[in-house]
Amino acid sequence: xxxxxxxxxxSISFGGLRAVDDLSFHxxxxxxxxxxxxxxxxKTTVFNCITQFYKPxxxxxxxxxxxxxxxxxxxxxxxxIIHLGLVRTFQNTEIIRELPIIDNVLLGAHTQxxxxxxxxxxxxxxxxxxxxxxxxxxxxxxxxxxLDKIANEYAGAQPYGVLKLIELGRTLMCxxxxxxxxxxxxxxxxxxxxxxxxxxxxxxxDRHCAILLVEHDMKLVMSLCDRICAISFGKKLAExxxxxxxxxxxxxxxxxxxxxxA
Amino acid sequence: xxxxxxxxxxxxxxxxxxxxxxxxxxxxxxxAKIINFSQGTLGMxxxxxxxxxxLDLGLPMWIAVPVSMILAMVLGALIDRFLMNGxxxxxxxxxxxxxxAIIMIFQGLAPMLFGANExxxxxxxxxxxxxxxxxxxxxxxILIIGITCVIMAVLFFVLEKTTLGVAVRATASNxxxxxxxxxxxKKVTIGAWAVATALGCLAAVMVAPLxxxxxxxxxxxxxxxxxxxxxxxFSTFYGPVVASFIIGIANNLLGYYVSTKWxxxxxxxxxLLFIVLRPNGLFGKKIVKKV
Amino acid sequence: MRLIRNKYFQYLLVGVVFLLPVIIRGVPTATVTLxxxxxYTAIAALGINVLLGYSGQISLGHAAFMGxxxxxxxxxxxxxxxxxxxxxxxxxxxxxLIGLILGAIAVRLEGFYLAIATLGFGExxxxxxxEMDWFTGGFSGASATYPKVFGHTMSKNEMYIFMVCxxxxxxxxxxxxxxxxxGRAMIxxxxxxxxxxxxxxxxFKYKLTSFAISSVFAGLAGxxxxxxxxxxxxxxxxxxxxxxxxxxxxxxxLGTVGGAVVGxxxxxxxxxxxKGLPVVGExxxxxxxxxxxxxxxxxxxxxxxxxYIPRDxxxxxxxxxxxxxxxxx
Numbered sequence: 001x002x003x004x005x006x007x008x009x010x011s012i013s014f015g016g017l018r019a020v021d022d023l024s025f026h027x028x029x030x031x032x033x034x035x036x037x038x039x040x041x042x043k044t045t046v047f048n049c050i051t052q053f054y055k056p057x058x059x060x061x062x063x064x065x066x067x068x069x070x071x072x073x074x075x076x077x078x079x080x081i082i083h084l085g086l087v088r089t090f091q092n093t094e095i096i097r098e099l100p101i102i103d104n105v106l107l108g109a110h111t112q113x114x115x116x117x118x119x120x121x122x123x124x125x126x127x128x129x130x131x132x133x134x135x136x137x138x139x140x141x142x143x144x145x146x147l148d149k150i151a152n153e154y155a156g157a158q159p160y161g162v163l164k165l166i167e168l169g170r171t172l173m174c175x176x177x178x179x180x181x182x183x184x185x186x187x188x189x190x191x192x193x194x195x196x197x198x199x200x201x202x203x204x205x206d207r208h209c210a211i212l213l214v215e216h217d218m219k220l221v222m223s224l225c226d227r228i229c230a231i232s233f234g235k236k237l238a239e240x241x242x243x244x245x246x247x248x249x250x251x252x253x254x255x256x257x258x259x260x261x262a
Numbered sequence: 263x264x265x266x267x268x269x270x271x272x273x274x275x276x277x278x279x280x281x282x283x284x285x286x287x288x289x290x291x292x293x294a295k296i297i298n299f300s301q302g303t304l305g306m307x308x309x310x311x312x313x314x315x316x317l318d319l320g321l322p323m324w325i326a327v328p329v330s331m332i333l334a335m336v337l338g339a340l341i342d343r344f345l346m347n348g349x350x351x352x353x354x355x356x357x358x359x360x361x362x363a364i365i366m367i368f369q370g371l372a373p374m375l376f377g378a379n380e381x382x383x384x385x386x387x388x389x390x391x392x393x394x395x396x397x398x399x400x401x402x403x404i405l406i407i408g409i410t411c412v413i414m415a416v417l418f419f420v421l422e423k424t425t426l427g428v429a430v431r432a433t434a435s436n437x438x439x440x441x442x443x444x445x446x447x448k449k450v451t452i453g454a455w456a457v458a459t460a461l462g463c464l465a466a467v468m469v470a471p472l473x474x475x476x477x478x479x480x481x482x483x484x485x486x487x488x489x490x491x492x493x494x495x496f497s498t499f500y501g502p503v504v505a506s507f508i509i510g511i512a513n514n515l516l517g518y519y520v521s522t523k524w525x526x527x528x529x530x531x532x533x534l535l536f537i538v539l540r541p542n543g544l545f546g547k548k549i550v551k552k553v
Numbered sequence: 554m555r556l557i558r559n560k561y562f563q564y565l566l567v568g569v570v571f572l573l574p575v576i577i578r579g580v581p582t583a584t585v586t587l588x589x590x591x592x593y594t595a596i597a598a599l600g601i602n603v604l605l606g607y608s609g610q611i612s613l614g615h616a617a618f619m620g621x622x623x624x625x626x627x628x629x630x631x632x633x634x635x636x637x638x639x640x641x642x643x644x645x646x647x648x649x650l651i652g653l654i655l656g657a658i659a660v661r662l663e664g665f666y667l668a669i670a671t672l673g674f675g676e677x678x679x680x681x682x683x684e685m686d687w688f689t690g691g692f693s694g695a696s697a698t699y700p701k702v703f704g705h706t707m708s709k710n711e712m713y714i715f716m717v718c719x720x721x722x723x724x725x726x727x728x729x730x731x732x733x734x735x736g737r738a739m740i741x742x743x744x745x746x747x748x749x750x751x752x753x754x755x756x757f758k759y760k761l762t763s764f765a766i767s768s769v770f771a772g773l774a775g776x777x778x779x780x781x782x783x784x785x786x787x788x789x790x791x792x793x794x795x796x797x798x799x800x801x802x803x804x805x806x807l808g809t810v811g812g813a814v815v816g817x818x819x820x821x822x823x824x825x826x827x828k829g830l831p832v833v834g835e836x837x838x839x840x841x842x843x844x845x846x847x848x849x850x851x852x853x854x855x856x857x858x859x860x861y862i863p864r865d866x867x868x869x870x871x872x873x874x875x876x877x878x879x880x881x882x
Binding site for chain 3: 004082099103123131
């Protein structure tokens with residue numbers, strides 16, 4: 001099985017509104033997969049359903065971990081998902097403003113810490129050793145995304161672009177097999193977006209993980225993604241490579257804009 | 263059977279006082295988004311003021327009480343204008359801390375200005391109980407229940423049917439958007455504080471005959487109004503009011519049929535259990551956070 | 554200079570300062586009593602700080618835990634004649650277990666609802682204290698003695714020294730906890746439950762943990778109280794005390810270890826100071842009034858907490874120095 005994630009017949013409604021309607025797609029290992037659609041199409045809702053922040057009405061979500069074991073994500077508590085190697089970022093950059101940047105990144109390694117409350121309170125040597133090791137790993141990650149110089153600055157004082165990078169770094173700490181990025185380039189300018197594109201490409205390549213992303217910046221999506229799924233009003237419009245998607249009339253209609261009539 | 267109704271009537275009476283205090287709490291909570299921990303203490307202080315008006319200035323009760331309520335409104339307005347919104351970006355937690363400090367201030371002021379002795383306070387109407395089918399009801403109790411119902415009716419009418427009410431509900435729903443719509447949110451909160459403090463004053467004056475005018479007179483009403491707000495759920499205006507009457511009646515019934523000592527703790531335990539099962543209270547609505 | 558930055562050293566210094574009343578000769582015993590009030594309050598406040606400052610949960614019922622452990626320790630040492638250390642253990646474990654139950658309830662509630670649920674809970678316990686007079690002695694209360702450890706009965710001063718040492722140790726433990734993965738998880742949970750969950754933080758577990766820690770600390774405070782003052786009655790363990798603890802933590806500095814101590818010192822010390830003043834101190838209600846006013850002034854103009862004063866003073870002088878340097882250049 002070379003699939004890392006498979007979503008089958010996913011549906012969820014809020015009140016009377018069908019936010020996601022019978023959506024199915026799958027992502028292969030080491031693939032960069034894009035999800036596009038107009039605002040309100042349901043993209044973030046799909047992410048929330050996959051990561052069990054919302055419980056879908058119907059549909060199954062299956063995830064295959066590094067060891068090749070398949071897991072059914074439905075019904076799993078949201079905080080257990082990361083243990084499998086699936087990690088995400090948020091549209092609203094859920095960053096802990098009161099903590100320094102490095103602590104924010106360290107949060108991503110939370111599941112790797114063995115020390116419990118007692119061990120931490122009494123500063124057991126083995127707990128401190130692990131803290132040192134993981135702190136070093138966090139610094140390496142920060143260096144990778146280019147934030148190592150400001151590692152000890154408070155996250156709350158940082159500009160939006162830096163917050164996005166912190167979130168990205170945070171996902172790398174758990175050595176994931178699938179990273180879900182929710183509008184990683186949101187609010188970034190052109191040069192920042194270019195850097196981000198290279199960064200994401202590097203992550204997929206160097207860390208051998210798949211990436212599922214939602215983005216409005218078409219340039220980034222088309223240049224980065226191996227395959228793209230276009231949705232509108234919660235329904236799948238089309239799926240394929242960048243070229244195929246761009247040519248698809250349904251997608252053009254709903255999202256990319258019609259060709260000018262001569 | 264007669265005893266049952268006797269207890270129910272008594273419960274409606276105490277429930278009225280809880281309802282007035284709870285209404286004050288929910289008004290402030292909905293508009294200013296904070297819990298006013300000093301609600302009871304301010305009521306206590308205004309009861310002292312009212313006593314002063316009656317004993318020192320010789321004003322009759324039916325003048326002194328409304329005057330005290332007006333003074334209470336002024337006090338509430340001043341508190342909101344200068345303490346709650348004195349500086350621009352106070353966090354809500356800090357505002358609530360300020361209400362705690364207000365408790366200290368007025369618990370200190372009361373004995374300072376009015377002396378430390380307990381003062382008796384007379385009921386509104388002093389005639390003896392009527393006998394309604396075996397149930398003894400004091401005219402005073404009828405008056406208390408009546409006043410409460412009238413006030414509730416007026417408040418709900420204003421909230422539902424007038425432009426002012428729309429402004430209040432808009433502020434309660436989303437202050438930023440309300441501001442954008444041209445609603446003077448600051449004035450709304452000042453108004454809410456004014457009305458809430460007046461309601462607290464009224465509740466204090468109603469309970470004064472039972473407890474005498476002392477620093478701790480409002481403790482039980484205060485606590486129960488909070489519990490009522492939890493039970494009724496804070497997302498509606500009517501929730502805590504309904505819950506207040508439920509608590510008043512339930513407490514009396516539990517007291518009579520089970521035990522007076524344990525009625526209140528038992529009631530709290532039941533409510534706690536209820537809250538675990540329904541965290542948003544009787545009438546609360548759950549809001550799903552958008553990530 | 555390095556040494557002074559070390560937090561452990563700072564906490565030891567705090568301990569030394571608190572020990573001065575017993576080291577220096579000729580200090581009136583009333584001072585030691587006042588200091589003891591500050592110490593046991595600080596211990597309870599440390600716990601509330603973990604609960605409120607680090608995990609963002611409000612409890613208005615923690616006074617009840619203090620009372621529970623006070624009564625338990627009194628009963629176990631006096632009526633059941635258990636050795637001091639054992640009864641302390643039990644007296645702290647019981648509130649912890651109840652705290653876990655409260656925490657389990659707390660998981661379903663947020664903000665205001667939690668505050669009031671804990672308030673009701675505290676009231677229920679207080680009523681129990683009054684009613685269960687076989688255990689608590691009802692309104693007249695229960696009494697205990699200075700603890701007897703390893704055959705030696707402590708004196709008042711020795712008990713006080715024990716309390717101070719306990720406070721210092723607890724400060725260090727809290728510091729360790731906060732600067733570890735557990736502390737990070739809690740702070741994350743307070744700031745963004747979403748991020749915490751996505752990073753694998755079991756919110757339920759950590760909410761329970763913070764309730765457990767805070768109730769253990771409250772229990773320790775209660776034990777200190779009953780074995781120092783040697784008497785306990787239900788009038789102490791009111792919602793007002795719980796509210797006071799919250800005020801202490803906020804005034805001293807929410808989310809800091811030292812804040813709990815600073816707040817406790819101020820909240821106990823200020824009214825005492827007021828009472829000592831000529832004329833003003835005589836009028837009833839004035840101490841409370843002044844404390845209230847000061848609290849408001851602090852909250853409006855200096856909301857982060859008194860503990861930040863030294864740092865802000867330092868920053869102020871540093872800025873002046875660098876501006877002066879720039880002026881010269």
